[in-house]
Amino acid sequence: METLLPGVVRRVLKGAALQPRWVPRRVLTVVSADVDTAGGVGAVWVVWRPKSPRAREHTALLEWYDEQWSYVGGGIGSPSDPAGVDVIEVRGGGGALSLTRRLDPPHSIATAPWIGCVEVHLGQDVSHVLIGNRRVDAPQQRKLIAAWKSSHADRARPVIVALAPDGTELSRIGPHDVLDTHTWARLREEL
Numbered sequence: 001m002e003t004l005l006p007g008v009v010r011r012v013l014k015g016a017a018l019q020p021r022w023v024p025r026r027v028l029t030v031v032s033a034d035v036d037t038a039g040g041v042g043a044v045w046v047v048w049r050p051k052s053p054r055a056r057e058h059t060a061l062l063e064w065y066d067e068q069w070s071y072v073g074g075g076i077g078s079p080s081d082p083a084g085v086d087v088i089e090v091r092g093g094g095g096a097l098s099l100t101r102r103l104d105p106p107h108s109i110a111t112a113p114w115i116g117c118v119e120v121h122l123g124q125d126v127s128h129v130l131i132g133n134r135r136v137d138a139p140q141q142r143k144l145i146a147a148w149k150s151s152h153a154d155r156a157r158p159v160i161v162a163l164a165p166d167g168t169e170l171s172r173i174g175p176h177d178v179l180d181t182h183t184w185a186r187l188r189e190e191l
Helices: 004-014 099-103 181-190
Strands: 028-036 041-048 056-065 068-077 088-097 114-122 128-131 134-137 143-150 160-163 169-173
Touching (some): 004 028, 004 041, 004 068, 056 088, 169 181
Parallel strands (some): 028 143
Antiparallel strands (some): 028 041, 128 160
């Protein structure tokens, strides 16, 4: 896996297809990948054996460190596919300390930057999303991963905004929110 990940990040940076041609989709499918070049971090979301009952999702975090993309951590779980996402739903996040913690041990563990990611599921009306100040087009499969770097103390994800094709804001979800603004408005109407 650690051999595959830097290649996927390089493919994202070149604007190439995420799925390497030499990896059969029945064995491993790259669902999404994101690179925040300003932060020097990236995340890759893959599914091992996607059609199998033993399928497993893997989310991996990478950092540009020592002139190369290095794996810093990740997680494994069972695939989930939420049905009926209205506009935007944030699921399955994770994080790890930046590799810069190696520069000044033991003090840097408390001050090293945090690298985070979340899985974002999108409704059909969403054309693109803003992840902080970065614009990402909505993928055809309506699922994407978002990566960022923040301070160790904060660890907050950036604001994620779902936009329509004409640029109209459909919904947003803040750094500490569980539900997006569209869902909150719908719940208030139902009460």
